[in-house]
Amino acid sequence: QLQLVESGGGLVQPGGSLRLSCAATGFLLRHYTVGWFRQAPGKEREGIACINAESTSTNYADSVKGRFTISRDNAKDTVYLHMNSLKPEDTAIYYCAADGRLTTVQAVCARPEDVVGYWGPGTQVTVSS
Numbered sequence: 001q002l003q004l005v006e007s008g009g010g011l012v013q014p015g016g017s018l019r020l021s022c023a024a025t026g027f028l029l030r031h032y033t034v035g036w037f038r039q040a041p042g043k044e045r046e047g048i049a050c051i052n053a054e055s056t057s058t059n060y061a062d063s064v065k066g067r068f069t070i071s072r073d074n075a076k077d078t079v080y081l082h083m084n085s086l087k088p089e090d091t092a093i094y095y096c097a098a099d100g101r102l103t104t105v106q107a108v109c110a111r112p113e114d115v116v117g118y119w120g121p122g123t124q125v126t127v128s129s
Contacts, residue, residue, distance in 0.1 A: 001025060002026035003024070004024050004097070005022070009125045012086055018083045023076075027118070029078070030053060030077055031053055034070075034099070035051075035115070038093065038095070045095070045112045047059075047061065047112055049064065049068055051072055052105050059106045059109045067084050068083050088127050091125060095121075097118065101114075
């Protein structure tokens with residue numbers, strides 16, 4: 001079965017930190033550009049951080065730049081999203097996606113509807129005191 005699974009979500013206070021993980025079963029994630037996306041209630045899904053297979057290129061949404069960091073450990077075939085200085089407006093369901101196209105990380109992040117590959121079911125992140 002080919003799938004992605006996210007983990008690491010939860011409830012955190014404003015200013016806190018979380019690390020999300022994205023792992024694959026049935027295929028090698030290391031060959032794919034991977035993006036983290038989020039969707040808050042009543043809002044469209046947005047790309048917040050993307051990384052290419054070689055970890056040589058990353059892209060961040062302005063709303064998370066300087067606070068979130070995407071990284072990958074290809075030995076563990078896992079992609080991470082390190083989230084610091086969390087704000088209530090970061091509350092959303094966070095998804096990872098693996099995109100198999102030959103395209104840029106900017107393109108993957110900009111249009112989640114164009115992702116060709118796999119999506120995880122999502123993990124809830126709630127930032128609240």
